[in-house]
Amino acid sequence: MYGFAGRLAHYFIDSKLTPILILVALALGAFSVITTPKEEEPQIVVPMIDIMISYPGATPEEVERRVVAPLEKKLWELKDIEYIYSASMEGMAVVTARFYVGTDPVKALVDLNTKMLSALDLAPPGVMLPPLIKPKSIDDVPILTLTLWGKNYDWYDLRRMAGTLENEIKKIQNVADVFLVGGRPRQIKVVLDPQRLSAYRISPMHIVQLIQSANSQSLSGKLTQGSQEFLVRTGEFLKSKSDVENIVVGVIGGRAVYLKDVARVEDGPSDIRDYVLMGFGPKAGEKDIKEKPGELYPAVTLAVSKRTGTNAVDVSKETLQLVDHLKGTLLPKDLNITVTRNYGETAKEKANELLEHLFIATFSVILLIAVTLGFREAVVVGIAVPVTLAIALFLSQVFGFTLNRVTLFALIFAIGILVDDAIVVVENIHRWFELKLAKTPREAIVRATDEVGNPTILATFTVIAALMPMAFVTGLMGPYMRPIPINASVAMFFSLLVAFIITPWASYKLLSKHFDGGHEREEIDIKETNFWKLYSRIMVPLLTSKPKRYAFYGFTLALMGLAVGLLITKVVVVKMLPYDNKSELQIVIDMPEGTPKERTLEVAKAIGDYISRQSIVTDYQIYVGTSSPFNFNGLVRHYYLRQSSNLADIQVNLIGKKKREEQSHDFAKRIRPAVHQIAKNYGAKYVAVVEVPPGPPVLSPVVAEVYGPDLKTQQVFAKEALKVFKDAESITDEGIYLEEPAPLLRLVVKEDEAKRSGISKQELVATLQALIGGYQAGVMQNVDTEHTPIMVKFDEKYKTLDVLRLLQITTREGRTVPLSELVEFKEDKVPETIYRKNLRRVIYVIGDVAGREEAPFYGILDVRNRIKTIQNPFGDVGELWMSQPLLEDRIYVKWDGEMHITLEVFRDLGLAFGVALFVMYVLILGWFKDFKIPGIIMAPIPLTLVGIVPGHWIMGAFFTATSMIGFIALAGIIVRNSILLVDFAEERIRDGVPPHLAVVEAGVIRTRPIILTAVAVIVGAFVILFDPIFNGLAISLIFGTIGSTTLTLVLIPVMYYASKVKRLEKLPTAEEVQRDILR
Secondary structure: OOOHHHHHHHHHHOOOHHHHHHHHHHHHHHHHHHOOOOOOOOOOOOOOEEEEEOOOOOOOOHHHHHHHHHHHHOOOOOOEEEEEEEEEEOOOOEEEEOOOOOOOHHHHHHHHHHHHOOHHHOOOOEEEEEEEEEEEOHHHHHEEEEEEEEOOOHHHHHHHHHHHHHHHOOOOOEEEEEEEEEEOOEEEEEEHHHHHHHOOOOHHHHHHHHHHHEEEEEEEEEEEEEOOEEEEEEEEEOOOOHHHHHOEEEEEEEEEEHHHHHHEEEEEEEOOEEEEEEEEEOEEEEHHOOOOOOOEEEEEEEEEEEEEOOHHHHHHHHHHHHHHHHHOOOOOOEEEEHHHEHHHHHHHHHHHHHOOOOOOOOHHHHHHHHOOOOOHHHEEEEEEEHHHHHHHHHHHHHHOOOHHHHHHHHHHHHHHHHHHHHHHHHHHHHHHHHOOOOOOHHHHHHHHHHHHHHHHHHHHHHHHHHHHHHHOOOOOOHHHHOHHHHHHHHHHHHHHHHHHHHHHHHHHHHHHHHOOOOOOOOOHHHHHOOHHHHHHHHHHHHHHHHHHHHHHHHHHHHHHHHHHHHHHOOOOEEEEOOOOOEEEEEEEOOOOOOOOOOHHHHHHHHHHHOOOOOOOOOEEEEEEEOOOOOOHHHHHHOOOOOOOOOOEEEEEEEOHHHHHHOHHHHHHHHHHHHHHHHHHOOOEEEEEEEOOOOOOOOOOOOEEEOOOOOOOHHHHHHHHHHHHHHHHHOOEEEEEEEOOOOOOEEEEEEEEHHHHOOOHHHHHHHHHHHHHEEEEEEEEEEOOOOOOOEEEOOOOHHHHHHHHHHHHHEOOOOOOHHHHHHHHEEEEOOOOOOOEOOEEEEEEEEEEOOOOOOOHHHHHHHHHHHHHHHOOOOOOOEEEEEOOOOOOOOEEEEEEEEHEEEHHHHHHHHHHHHHHHHHHHHHHHHHHHHOOHHHHHHOOOHHHHHHHHHHHHHHOOOHHHHHHHHHHHHHHHHHHHHHHHHHHHHHHHHHOOOOOHHHHHHHHHHOOOOOOOOHHHHHHHHHHOOOOOOOHHHHHHHHHHHHHHHHHHHHHHHHHHHHHOOOOOEEEEEEEEHHHHHH
């Protein structure tokens, strides 16, 4: 009577359905490869919603107390919100609600909107309602950026051409959003002349009202005349500069006074609000750019994002095709359009590269079988593996995964594991054919499959049990890791079915002709082999001598201790994830508050000049007063809100990684000291070389969140903590979320004087706004793709403090009054922004890691004791790692950033490992019905560290989260090997064979499939060994397999034998053991 595996093999071995199943599986796999959206990174659903609230005139403290704190309390009632961040500043606030990973974005937005509407009645008078709500997600990250530049074009020309291009790109089917960065949009400027206004006794506010009145149009109703009905439209919109100039603003002596009589009307570019410049490096020729390194040109960048769930490769390809088509038609031929980001192309390259690696890994495993078992056996495995992979790819698409580096790495990683079932079955069929244990090939194949069926089922489910708990890792890292356990587990499950269905069928078709029936005894052949002689020489001393057995146990434990010691002594450094080898990085610059954009541009140009001389740079873009198109890292860090004159960033693009020897991380480390020095020379407050993070983005790799009873104490403590960061060799790119006091001029209206002069406070405020910043009086109705605002302002020459004091203001009665009589000039400092996190005030002290260790854990260890000794009025400093303080009764430092995610991930992986061990124990216990045997089978799991940790040392690699995944996966693989050994030994003992002989037979007979599966794991992992991020996984699999397999083949039989002989009434003598084994 056959078991489950035997019955499947018996039914499908010559069934007509089997080849159909093979073809269907392969077709589904091909379909999935073609249709599954391709992306470089996994899609992380983590809804973030920005709420922007304007409260004109309020101080940060008032904004916090009256607006932000009540709003945060209401939002905190939503159960799906994980974090609430806020920044309260002069006259406004930004509140960001970040929901738990996986929350439905639509539900999050609806819930937040509902809660906001229910709290509008709590808003104090003066708050501008409703607030601006802007949801953000990973799909808002532009996948493609195009930078427009040219020798013959200025920012005004470039902006208009970019607007035309934006309008056309918007029409592409799967494009979600297109936005422009930089340039000078078209604007109608009404530049007022104060002397003429005074002469004609006209106030600036009156001009604004007249423009608004002239720029209006409405439907007045319908008129009927005879048999026809007319629609009546009253008024007309302003459509040209001439229309604006000829607005009548007054009548003097019976003659109309036009706007052009009291103001200069200009139709042209807006004032310079920001700077965007295009620069070039030595490798600019790689993008067909002929300009010399260091040259700078005005530029405008256009950013394109895609719709949710669409293919980044297709969207970027269609966009670039459209741009090529428009060159010479809507766009001039001499306009340069440089691709400065193309995640579609990088996703395509990564997917193709990994599919190639998948093919190489599969071919390598098949070649291994061909060398060890034979060509026909390799063909059998060559059928089974692609079928399994095809099914896994199809189900990966069904589960909603895209084709990205993690899903494909999961399958490459699984190659060495999922081939195990097919190898075990094929090897056993090969053994049955070789030893002539059946009369017909059909019987041999079915019985061979059935013989290894039950232990293979158990072993496969133990591997799945080891992998699946990793799917429940929480936080931002969860979506990064989830494809690995899910795809690998699915592949393992179907590899089991394929091994029992397709492998017997293919073996029957390919191996039957070479079958030669007979009934020779297995034992005779085994004892004559060289391997029996070698293996028995190792085993006999351990089986016959208890001291030698214990010495072997001690040696094994010593090896484990040495391996763990490498971690403790930092010979092998623990890190979340190593940096990937990207082709982009960013330099973020913060000048002191109050720095004009022209000065900020100087430091950006100086750093850009240095970057232009680096041999692997193709181009770079300077952004001053505005932010560059954000990536996922910038989305989480809110870089898109960097819109101040003292802020800049430089986007640096490198040649492709295949064309350079230097890794992008090494490049970043190399340029950092020079960048810091240049920034320091110009008085920069903060500068950081920001790389694309290999995993979930955080505020900064090292973050110290400072909490306390009052803001002043927090600020003093945080500044001292920043000094500690700067003194530490292990930390670089230090910064603090605390502004330096910038000069502030307060113009306080003298209400009594204003009333006596007949000028309302509102009029005076509007006049000052027009004078200093400009007042938008409306929008031109034209055919431009962008709105053309009508700005009422004074000439730039009036924007000095001395002129401002003497400026004459016209009253309603036509009198002129000096501004200094109506307002009081008070010099002050801009108050600091108040930051909050989860309803508590916080100050962030940030930094990046430096030195050999390059892991936040070691950087924090370097500074934590010194930070805890900083003097403060509230005594001891509290230290927190995973949660915020319950009370703010003293100073607390909570370590966040990459450290928080590292602790979270290794905690979750540890729990997953514990669950995996428990499930494996239960499965093994259920099969063997013996409490001791699961312990014996699982004993070698820690032995993987004997290979894993020294392997990382040899390769000079970090022990990362992917290394931990490899360690957990190896637990399943090692247990699988142990099951094969113990199950065979149990079967032989049931047949009446003495335990000492049974364990040696198990070791000899099962060594070949164990070695084959081990080498398959090594070969499959080798192709990812040189990947910057997943090399930890590869090292764990390769070195862990080598170390643990070697020890397992000896340790498991010895431990099993020691357990068995304790139950025997009569122990075998050493002479009996030697006689049975060696003779």
